[in-house]
Amino acid sequence: xxxxxxxxxxxxxxxxxxxxxxxxxxxxxxxxxxxxxxxxxxxxxxxxxxxxxxxxxxxxxxxxxxxxxxxxxxxxxxxxxxxxxxxxxxxxxxxxxxxxxxxxxxxxxxxxxxxxxxxxxxxxxxxxxxxxxxxxxxxxxxxxxxxxxxxxxxxxxxxxxxxxxxxxxxxxxxxxxxxxxxxxxxxxxxxxxxxxxxxxxxxxxxxxxxxxxxxxxxxxxxxxxxxxxxxxxxxxxxxxxxxxxxxxxxxxxxxxxxxxxxxxxxxxxxxxxxxxxxxxxxxxxxxxxxxxxxxxxxxxxxxxxxxxxxxxxxxxxxxxxx
Ligand code: NCD
Numbered sequence: 001x002x003x004x005x006x007x008x009x010x011x012x013x014x015x016x017x018x019x020x021x022x023x024x025x026x027x028x029x030x031x032x033x034x035x036x037x038x039x040x041x042x043x044x045x046x047x048x049x050x051x052x053x054x055x056x057x058x059x060x061x062x063x064x065x066x067x068x069x070x071x072x073x074x075x076x077x078x079x080x081x082x083x084x085x086x087x088x089x090x091x092x093x094x095x096x097x098x099x100x101x102x103x104x105x106x107x108x109x110x111x112x113x114x115x116x117x118x119x120x121x122x123x124x125x126x127x128x129x130x131x132x133x134x135x136x137x138x139x140x141x142x143x144x145x146x147x148x149x150x151x152x153x154x155x156x157x158x159x160x161x162x163x164x165x166x167x168x169x170x171x172x173x174x175x176x177x178x179x180x181x182x183x184x185x186x187x188x189x190x191x192x193x194x195x196x197x198x199x200x201x202x203x204x205x206x207x208x209x210x211x212x213x214x215x216x217x218x219x220x221x222x223x224x225x226x227x228x229x230x231x232x233x234x235x236x237x238x239x240x241x242x243x244x245x246x247x248x249x250x251x252x253x254x255x256x257x258x259x260x261x262x263x264x265x266x267x268x269x270x271x272x273x274x275x276x277x278x279x280x281x282x283x284x285x286x287x288x289x290x291x292x293x294x295x296x297x298x299x300x301x302x303x304x305x306x307x308x309x310x311x312x313x314x315x316x317x318x319x320x321x322x
Pocket of ligand 1: 065066137143146176177229230232270271272
């Protein structure tokens with residue numbers, strides 16, 4: 001059975017990043033995810049498209065949302081999902097990432113979902129194994145399923161992405177969520193603004209087709225979407241900020257700063273949130289405008305669609321390994 005033909009055209013063996021995906025491929029993934037949003041709201045959430053398939057979650061960094069939703073996504077599609085706990089594995093005995101990956105590869109998984117603190121590590125691993133690899137976040141580089149779930153959330157709330165003014169605010173420098181979202185949103189025709197202190201903006205980021213602001217009110221003016229990011233302290237070596245109090249004063253999202261945005265502006269956050277640091281509790285819990293829980297819901301649907309298409313592609317006689 002030619003599953004991939006039946007589903008949609010997605011000529012990639014792995015999902016390592018958003019960079020390089022076309023608007024048609026992104027749209028096809030989002031369209032397919034929609035069917036799973038509906039299915040996940042039914043009493044019976046189970047399908048059997050991944051029956052007989054094995055998915056291994058290999059997470060070298062902490063995770064609540066990403067790991068749980070990949071697990072749920074795999075199980076709802078009838079696959080066998082194994083969560084490798086790095087803290088109790090041979091990694092603690094000094095085994096390298098590649099040796100661990102090759103060991104798991106020998107057990108014939110169909111998909112490895114990998115999160116690792118080093119940018120580029122997941123791609124390296126994908127070159128050594130026979131299965132499909134999904135990047136669950138590699139250092140400050142990419143987190144493709146997060147950008148897809150954010151896009152699905154926006155599309156369902158507003159109906160389109162093209163032409164929207166979208167502000168991504170906070171620790172852009174250390175954020176793979178920001179990088180994947182910049183790729184996706186600019187590819188889909190949104191106008192992306194980055195708002196952060198100078199120390200938390202990567203150099204020459206304008207080359208990615210975004211506008212940079214160092215002042216919240218200037219950057220948020222007339223925005224349709226406000227995406228907040230956590231200060232990724234685990235990736236900071238050195239002092240980037242005078243104090244958390246001062247950071248909240250200048251860059252924390254509260255109703256005062258939000259007042260210059262579009263009155264219906266949607267508030268988003270990939271989680272985990274640090275209340276009182278990058279976002280005020282009142283704004284985070286604003287049920288009408290905050291899409292934070294919807295983002296989590298969309299995460300399961302998007303991961304189901306990605307798992308389904310990549311496993312279907314494994315059946316292709318000559319995988320087009322892009
Ligand atoms: C993000 C991540 O891990 O990159 N979280 C997530 O996957 N939802 C963002 C973060 O850790 O701040």
